[in-house]
Amino acid sequence: MRRGWVVRITLVAPAVSAALRQVRFDDAPPDAAGVRRAAAAAAALPHHDMAFTAPSDACRGTAAALGLDAAVMPELRDLDVGRWRGRSLDEVGQEAPEEVAGWLSDPAAAPHGGETLLELVERIGAWLDARREDPAPAAPAAPARDARLLAVVEPAVVRASLVHALGLPAPTFWRLDVAPLTATELSGRAGRWNLRCGHPLAGSAP
Template structure:
């Protein structure tokens, strides 16, 4: 049986502004991550998504993490660098379509269904192995993993909140996963 713990990265300005952007965690978030490093669950292998925020979080946690391209964030195409508010003001119909139809990609990037499929493939590639995996991944990837693992309707993706520096644990074998969600990383007392 494999145990996969998905760790949400530390916060940055883009996350606070709901901006489709990749930036490293800010200084305060790095300090919080460093203080939480002692609370990481036991792991045999460690991965990180390729984003600056995930790599910066992995570094702050002192993890020797391999970059896993399958954990990359949702590709939002031409919306990259813009905030959800900006896009919503300029193209409210596009945002509404994106939120209502998991097969829609009005931004020209990846659909929600494609993200769920890609993330599910990464997760299932771990399922044939034993051991404990720790992966720092963007909130969208964690939500996609949960939708896949629990065989949830794709639109459930939008109803799942992933808090920075929390661990979401999945355990199981190929095609069958169990969930333990939302464990905060706090140093043991």
């Protein structure tokens, strides 16, 4: 990135869905209430030059309800939980409590056969740092000022972003709560990231 520039990335968590209500490792579009709250929050979105969304139904549905013309970014996909996908945390915990305990305590563990927490943080960190260097490499011309980006992503991606950006110990991931339709802002410059803590989008509260 050109010296003196700042890239600001606002991460928006998706609206409530059936999978979220059930604490299920699954993807589902926002439910009717979630769509209404997202639509009500659309006017409160911060100014942005470009918008992105993770490829899930939850994120794409939220982006649509927010009125965003968002490019789908496969790099921003949710944590891959392998064979646990489609099941609830309670179901897995009852069947394989030791696997769940190991997963929650060891960021290098992937008892589900999918992606480790460390791999998620590395993947999301690489996307963030690439945006700090070049906010829109596919754009025909570089932004004429500080770049402002917005991305609708799963709570796990928001958590991984914070762990990477702030250099937090990986287990901190599990102590970060990300509520539906909250915005978390990271600003990157001079090889570092700063955080503006998450806040609800106006109109999104139940």
